[in-house]
Amino acid sequence: MPEQQSSRESEPVQRFRAILExxxxxxxxxxxxxxxxxxxxxxxxxxxxxxxxxxxxxxxxxxxxxxxxxxxxxxxxxxxxxxxxxxxxxxxxxxxxxxxxxxxxxxxxxxxxxxxxxxxxxxxxxxxxxxxxxxxxxxxxxxxxxxxxxxxxxxxxxxxxxxSKQDLAFFRELNRTYAQLCGSSAGMVLEAAQESPRADFLAMRRELGQWAARQQAGQKNGLMILPAVLCGREECHLIVDTGAQIVTIPRSLVEVLKLTDRLGEDVEVIGAGGISIRGPKLDLPRISVLGSQAEHVEAVVLDEPGPGVDGCLGLSFLDRFDWQIERKEQPRLILRPK
Structure with missing residues (x-):
């Protein structure tokens, strides 16, 4: 029975890998x-x-x-x-x-x-x-x-x-599949195996995040995409935008982190570009970026903004630090303790 289940789980892995390729x-x-x-x-x-x-x-x-x-x-x-x-x-x-x-x-x-x-x-x-x-x-x-x-x-x-927006649909589907896998008992059993479907999805998410960061670096618009670690264990990629009031992450990561019971009421915030957005409020236990860590960070749950980008690193995290964006050939975020 486990062999049949592993075979079924390998099919989406192969499909997502084919699209990545x-x-x-x-x-x-x-x-x-x-x-x-x-x-x-x-x-x-x-x-x-x-x-x-x-x-x-x-x-x-x-x-x-x-x-x-x-x-x-x-x-x-x-x-x-x-x-x-x-x-x-x-x-x-x-x-x-x-x-x-x-x-x-x-x-x-x-x-x-x-x-x-x-x-x-x-x-x-x-x-x-x-x-x-x-x-x-x-x-x-x-x-x-x-x-x-x-x-x-x-x-x-x-x-x-x-x-046709298939790139974003692909990324969101990958994240949903990853969340379902992490939420299943089979996914938890296979978590430690190097060749497990969960390890494959982690690698694909990381690859897409790195791809998005390279694409953004070539835009020369002052924005940047950085890796972040949520709750000390889940890697994601967030776009840094000082015009965004608050951190955002997608529901799929909320499910992976098992934080759905912490979701609050819908709130309206000003997102990147001054756009008004609504989503359930969330108290994120911990975020680490560039080795700097903040606890109990205010966040809002929103859909992923783009392929490889899980959300936005807004002021609710940045203002915990004496932060600065150094603008040279490529922008660089500097975080210092207050």
Whole structure:
């Protein structure tokens, strides 16, 4: 019976992992950089060809012209020898002179044939280098085109995924499934096992939080997403926004932390961006951020604001400290005891 239950629990793990692989484990910026490096290689290869191949072709053409002139000289010599062929009555001196010219002509022919064979070998080598260059350039261009097409197709898929709000729906479903698993007796039994479904969901939540933090770091808008630990045991990722009055966390984490009996009445607070929101009030026993800890922190239970982001780290936590946001290339939260 336990084996069948483990098999059923592995199915959602596999499904969520497949979505992570499809949408969150690719780095389009790195893929574009890789494609750009290939473009640089392609351009360098073209430049090398532009510098080398025309010069080699010019040298071969000059050699060919020289060979043609030598062949023409031999043809003229052959015509002259044909006309000056000694008759039967010619003197021995005339015959000897003619034979000497024939020997000289034959020596020239031999030299031209050697040079012609050498030229043909060079021409064959040149043609092979041109063929190889064209083959390598075409292969490189094919790789670039495929990489760009694959990245463009993925980006289009990703934008559609975001536009239809499936990214947030996915994260909320993952959190609900995680909460259900933590609330089941099977989940509690498997909690200590490294390969348990609960460990898998913890790892996926952490991966999504880290992904969200990287995405936010690239926005250059002064906001940041930080890991936090709730009640000394549950990791989450919260967006720091000094415009938010209060800490928020989702109901799924309330269930994981077994704090549903602490939920109070609905209250209206001003959230990030000045938006008025309502949700049940909660006294969070403990929050730790960057090694600083606060107890009995006022919070409100709201849905997750974005994929990988569990909630907001608002002033109900920050004002427990002498806090400062250091703004350099990347903002940094500094918390000092009051």
């Amino acid at each position: 499809r949408y969150y484990r690719r780095d389009p910026a790195a893929e574009r950089q890789a494609a750009n490096r290939l473009v640089d290689q392609y351009n360098a290869k073209l430049q090398e060809a532009d510098e080398r191949l025309p010069a080699e072709r010019t040298r071969l053409e000059a050699e060919r012209e020289t060979l043609n002139r030598l062949i023409q000289e031999i043809q003229r010599l052959d015509e002259r020898l044909k006309q000056s062929r000694p008759s039967d009555s010619a003197t021995s001196e005339a015959v000897a002179a003619y034979n000497a010219e024939v020997l000289s002509r034959n020596a020239q022919v031999e030299q031209v044939q050697k040079r012609q064979a050498d030229h043909e070998a060079k021409a064959a080598t040149f043609q092979e280098s041109v063929r190889k260059f064209e083959e390598e350039a075409d292969a490189l261009k094919g790789r670039i085109d495929r990489m760009r097409a694959e990245t463009d197709a993925w980006l289009q898929d990703w934008r559609q995924w975001q536009a």
